[in-house]
Amino acid sequence: MIKVGLIGYGYWGPNLARNFAETEGVCLAAIADAHPDRRAAAARRHPGVTTCDDAADLIAREELDAVVIATPIETHYAFARAAIERGKHVLVEKPLASSKAHAEALGALAHARDVRLMVDHTFVYNGAVRRIRALIDSGDLGELLYLDSVRVNLGLLQQHANVIWDLATHDLSIMDYLIDVRPVAVSADGTAAAGFDHENVAYVTVHFDNGFLAHFHVNWLAPVKIRRMLLGGRQRMLVYDDTDPSEKVRVYDKGVDVDMRNGETRRQILVSYRTGDMYAPTFDRQEALALVAREFADSIRQRRPPLTGAAAGIRVVALLEAAERSLRARGQRIEL
Numbered sequence: 001m002i003k004v005g006l007i008g009y010g011y012w013g014p015n016l017a018r019n020f021a022e023t024e025g026v027c028l029a030a031i032a033d034a035h036p037d038r039r040a041a042a043a044r045r046h047p048g049v050t051t052c053d054d055a056a057d058l059i060a061r062e063e064l065d066a067v068v069i070a071t072p073i074e075t076h077y078a079f080a081r082a083a084i085e086r087g088k089h090v091l092v093e094k095p096l097a098s099s100k101a102h103a104e105a106l107g108a109l110a111h112a113r114d115v116r117l118m119v120d121h122t123f124v125y126n127g128a129v130r131r132i133r134a135l136i137d138s139g140d141l142g143e144l145l146y147l148d149s150v151r152v153n154l155g156l157l158q159q160h161a162n163v164i165w166d167l168a169t170h171d172l173s174i175m176d177y178l179i180d181v182r183p184v185a186v187s188a189d190g191t192a193a194a195g196f197d198h199e200n201v202a203y204v205t206v207h208f209d210n211g212f213l214a215h216f217h218v219n220w221l222a223p224v225k226i227r228r229m230l231l232g233g234r235q236r237m238l239v240y241d242d243t244d245p246s247e248k249v250r251v252y253d254k255g256v257d258v259d260m261r262n263g264e265t266r267r268q269i270l271v272s273y274r275t276g277d278m279y280a281p282t283f284d285r286q287e288a289l290a291l292v293a294r295e296f297a298d299s300i301r302q303r304r305p306p307l308t309g310a311a312a313g314i315r316v317v318a319l320l321e322a323a324e325r326s327l328r329a330r331g332q333r334i335e336l
């Protein structure tokens with residue numbers, strides 16, 4: 001049995017607690033939250049689990065093999081560091097840390113102490129996203145041309161983070177999982193509209209050397225909830241709409257061919273667009289967090305790096321940090 005302690009039982013923590021409680025070979029043993037209301041909610045939902053108010057007390061518990069951290073971003077580094085130093089395996093909520101330097105320090109420390117460090121890039125464990133990866137691998141889409149993502153809704157403002165660190169983390173982690181080529185630069189624009197302390201509307205562009213381009217629109221002030229990603233390939237293009245209950249992934253047999261064989265002048269280039277059928281592939285509908293919990297447990301048991309380990313966490317934080325620097329420099333392109 002892997003004994004797990006959870007720090008943070010706010011909005012997301014209960015989902016982690018539920019999934020760890022249901023994972024085979026795992027025992028959810030303790031939950032820490034600074035708020036009495038949240039501790040009471042945890043005790044009601046998970047009778048028998050020890051609750052405490054202090055994260056340090058939980059981390060110090062000898063009987064725990066692993067610690068799961070679901071507190072606000074700015075606390076991730078200190079809690080993860082303390083847990084790793086005590087020899088615990090650690091799962092940190094996204095993003096891994098609030099700076100690349102901190103993310104790298106956690107990765108190095110986990111390596112030195114030979115414990116597993118994993119980040120909850122939830123969407124990497126989502127059936128639709130994994131199906132898209134399989135479509136890319138099978139060559140169905142052909143050469144990848146661009147990724148265009150919109151993740152907007154009204155609300156859930158974070159007190160200490162802007163909308164990029166909160167929402168774009170999801171899309172950047174999806175991009176990190178789907179696109180093997182590594183980006184070279186990031187630019188970002190945004191505004192703290194309506195007198196907010198942090199940017200709540202933002203546009204992030206990620207640049208690649210090979211011409212592939214990725215763009216992310218994140219917004220906490222949108223009247224409707226949109227979670228839509230376009231992935232353009234030369235052979236086929238797809239739309240991933242996470243809010244669509246039945247056809248989240250649609251693959252369009254549409255593409256473009258540019259034929260230069262007849263000559264080099266612009267007039268002679270033959271551009272042909274193909275328009276064919278659309279199909280909606282099936283995929284595994286299991287809750288992503290169940291797979292997150294299982295992957296964390298399996299990586300501990302098998303003493304191997306988890307799918308979303310320190311390296312993926314560091315790459316995503318590096319993109320977030322570059323986007324933040326670009327925001328402060330009026331959209332200047334920041335090389336990675």
Ligand SMILES: NC(=O)c1ccc[n+]([C@@H]2O[C@H](COP(=O)([O-])OP(=O)(O)OC[C@H]3O[C@@H](n4cnc5c(N)ncnc54)[C@H](O)[C@@H]3O)[C@@H](O)[C@H]2O)c1
Binds near residue numbers: 010013055095
């Ligand atoms: N993977 C996902 O889809 C997803 C979704 C939402 C949030 N998250 C991540 O989960 C983390 C938490 O976000 P949230 O929305 O649940 O935040 P939240 O504010 O709702 O909950 C955080 C909880 O941590 C507790 N807490 C804070 N500091 C503490 C401390 N020092 N000691 C003990 N308890 C403390 C708070 O009392 C609160 O109950 C963030 O990193 C966020 O990015 C991930």
